[in-house]
Amino acid sequence: MKDGVNGVALGVFIFFFLAVTVMGFLAARWRRAENEHSLDEWGLGGRSFGTWITWFLLGGDLYTAYTFVAVPAAIYAAGASGFFAVPYTILVYPLIFTFLPRLWSVSHRHGYVTTSDFVRGRFGSKGLSLAVAVTGILATMPYIALQLVGIQAVLDVMGVGGGENTNWFVKDLPLLIAFGVLAAYTYSSGLRAPALIAFVKDTLIYIVIAVAIIYIPIKLGGFDDVFAKAGHALGQVNPDTGKPRGALAPGEANQWTYATLALGSALALFMYPHSITATLSSRSREVIRRNTTILPLYSLMLGLLALLGFMAIAAGVKVGNGQLAIPQLFEDMFPDWFAGVAFAAIGIGALVPAAIMSIAAANLFTRNIYKDFIKPDATAQQETKVSKLVSLLVKVGALVFVLTMDKTVAINFQLLGGIWILQTFPALVGGLFTRWFHRWALLAGWAAGMIYGTAAAYGIASPTQKHFGGNAKEIPGIGEIGYIGLTAFVLNVLVTVVLTVVLRAVKAPDGVDETRPQDYTADAGDPGVQVELPPATAGSAH
Numbered sequence: 001m002k003d004g005v006n007g008v009a010l011g012v013f014i015f016f017f018l019a020v021t022v023m024g025f026l027a028a029r030w031r032r033a034e035n036e037h038s039l040d041e042w043g044l045g046g047r048s049f050g051t052w053i054t055w056f057l058l059g060g061d062l063y064t065a066y067t068f069v070a071v072p073a074a075i076y077a078a079g080a081s082g083f084f085a086v087p088y089t090i091l092v093y094p095l096i097f098t099f100l101p102r103l104w105s106v107s108h109r110h111g112y113v114t115t116s117d118f119v120r121g122r123f124g125s126k127g128l129s130l131a132v133a134v135t136g137i138l139a140t141m142p143y144i145a146l147q148l149v150g151i152q153a154v155l156d157v158m159g160v161g162g163g164e165n166t167n168w169f170v171k172d173l174p175l176l177i178a179f180g181v182l183a184a185y186t187y188s189s190g191l192r193a194p195a196l197i198a199f200v201k202d203t204l205i206y207i208v209i210a211v212a213i214i215y216i217p218i219k220l221g222g223f224d225d226v227f228a229k230a231g232h233a234l235g236q237v238n239p240d241t242g243k244p245r246g247a248l249a250p251g252e253a254n255q256w257t258y259a260t261l262a263l264g265s266a267l268a269l270f271m272y273p274h275s276i277t278a279t280l281s282s283r284s285r286e287v288i289r290r291n292t293t294i295l296p297l298y299s300l301m302l303g304l305l306a307l308l309g310f311m312a313i314a315a316g317v318k319v320g321n322g323q324l325a326i327p328q329l330f331e332d333m334f335p336d337w338f339a340g341v342a343f344a345a346i347g348i349g350a351l352v353p354a355a356i357m358s359i360a361a362a363n364l365f366t367r368n369i370y371k372d373f374i375k376p377d378a379t380a381q382q383e384t385k386v387s388k389l390v391s392l393l394v395k396v397g398a399l400v401f402v403l404t405m406d407k408t409v410a411i412n413f414q415l416l417g418g419i420w421i422l423q424t425f426p427a428l429v430g431g432l433f434t435r436w437f438h439r440w441a442l443l444a445g446w447a448a449g450m451i452y453g454t455a456a457a458y459g460i461a462s463p464t465q466k467h468f469g470g471n472a473k474e475i476p477g478i479g480e481i482g483y484i485g486l487t488a489f490v491l492n493v494l495v496t497v498v499l500t501v502v503l504r505a506v507k508a509p510d511g512v513d514e515t516r517p518q519d520y521t522a523d524a525g526d527p528g529v530q531v532e533l534p535p536a537t538a539g540s541a542h
Helices: 007-029 051-062 065-078 080-110 115-123 126-158 168-189 192-220 223-234 252-269 273-280 285-294 296-306 308-314 322-333 336-374 380-404 407-422 425-433 439-458 484-505
Strands: 472-474 481-483
Touching: 007 126, 007 168, 007 192, 007 336, 051 192, 051 273, 051 285, 051 336, 065 080, 065 126, 065 296, 065 308, 065 322, 065 336, 080 115, 080 252, 080 273, 080 285, 080 296, 080 425, 115 126, 115 336, 115 425, 126 168, 126 273, 126 322, 126 336, 126 380, 126 407, 126 425, 126 439, 168 192, 168 336, 168 380, 192 223, 192 296, 192 308, 192 322, 192 336, 223 308, 252 407, 252 472, 252 481, 252 484, 273 336, 285 296, 296 308, 308 322, 322 336, 336 380, 407 439, 407 484, 425 439, 425 484, 439 484, 472 484, 481 484
Parallel strands: none
Antiparallel strands: 472 481
16 A cells, blocks of 8 residues: 555546546536426436437446445455346346336336336325335435445545544545535436536546456456465455355355345345436436346446456455455556546546435335425425425434444445335336335335334344344245345235235225326327326426
C-alpha cells in the first residue's frame, strides 16, 4: 500500500466526478417535458427511454459499486463460492422476460409508478400495498448505504481523508461532498440524471475490466500462475475456523448453499424498487423485451470482474477489510493515471444506483404511504414535491447509517434486505398472472416469510459476530444448508396457498380488481391504452 495521497489518481477521479456532476445538472434540460411537476416526469423520466438508454440505466442500476467491490472481494475471501452472482444473473433474464413486459403494460395503462401501486390496484388492498412498500423501502436503505461503502473503499485506498485517528469531519468530508452533489442533481433532474450518467459509468467499467483482465494477468505471469497461487492461498487453514480459507471450486458440501443462493437471488433481483423504476421508465413493452435479451452482456462482464478476486490473491494483496482488496489491486498494479480511471468507475458506479434507489424509495413513500394514508387528495405537483424531499431524506439516512455504524452492520442489513424483498414476489409476480390468491392470504404469507427470514438470520453466528453472521441455514425437513431467503419464500407460498383455499371456501370478501386481461399485453399506442385517472394523477400518465 502506498503512503499518503495518490495525487495523480485523485486528480483523474476528481475530473470524472466533476464531469458527471455537470451532466447530472444538465440532465434536467434533457427531454424536458411540458409538465415537469409529476412523478411520471421526475421519478420515471417521462416513461420515454428507448432500448439503449434503458439498457444503460438498468445496467447502472443493477451492477453497482458494491458489485464491483463485493463480488471479487467474496472470491478473494472464500474462493469460487463467490461466483454465485454469475449464475444468478444468468437465471434472472429468462425469468424477467416472462413478467416484466406484463408489469410494464398494466402500469402504463393505469399510470402505476411503483409495484405497490399495482398490488393495490390488482387486489384492492391498501394493507397489502403498504406491506410491499415498507418492505421495498427497508430493503433499499442499506443498499444505498453500501454504495457509500464502495466510495469509501476507493477514497481510503487513494489516501483521502487521513487515517483512523483523523478528525471525523475531515475524514468524512470527501464522502459528504460527493453525496451532497448527488442529492442536489437528483433533486433537480430526477431519473434523467442517473440515466445520462449511466453512459459514462458503464463505459468506464467496461474499459477498466477489459484492461484489467488482460494487463494484470500478464504482470502476474499468466492465468496459470494466477490460479495456482490463488489455489495454494485458499487451501491454507483459517485459524479462526480451523478449515481451509476457501477453494477454487465449491465442494459438495456447499452445493445446496450455492444453488439456493443463486436461485433466491435471481428471484429477488427485480423485486427491488430501483429495478422496477428503471423498467417503468421505458417507452414501450418492446423495449423491455429487447432489454431482457441484451442485458446478459453484463453477466459476461460480471464473470470477468469476479476473476479479479483471484488476481488480488495472486498479487499478494493484504488488507484488513476485504472490501478494499480490488481498489488496492488497482492501486498496486496500474499506473497512477489509470488507477484514477478505475477508481472513477467504482465511484460513479456508486452514484448512479444510489440516485435511482433514492428515487424509487421516495416514490414508494409518496404514492403508497403519503397519498394512500396521509393525504389522499394530493395533487400531482404535491406528490412530486414530497418525493423530491423524501429522496433527500433517504440519502441523508443512508449517509448517517454508514458514518455512525460499523460497515458489517450495513452488510448485515443488506443480507436481510435480500431475504425481505423476496417475500414480495408472490403478490407482485403472482398477481401479474392470476387473481386466485386472496389478498389476506398474501399478507399472511408475506408476514410469515418476513418473520421466519429475520429470525433465522438473527440466529446465525460467525467468528466475528453473534448475530446476522450469514444468510444460509439448515433447511427444515431437508437437512441441507440453504439460503434463508429461499426457505422463507417457500414458507410464504405455502401459507398463501393454504389460506387462499380456506378463505375462498368461507367466501371471505375479495378486493376490487381495477385491471382487465387486455391491460397486461397492451403496448404504447394501442387503442384504449389511455384511461381516465384520478385527479391526483391525471396528466402524469403517458
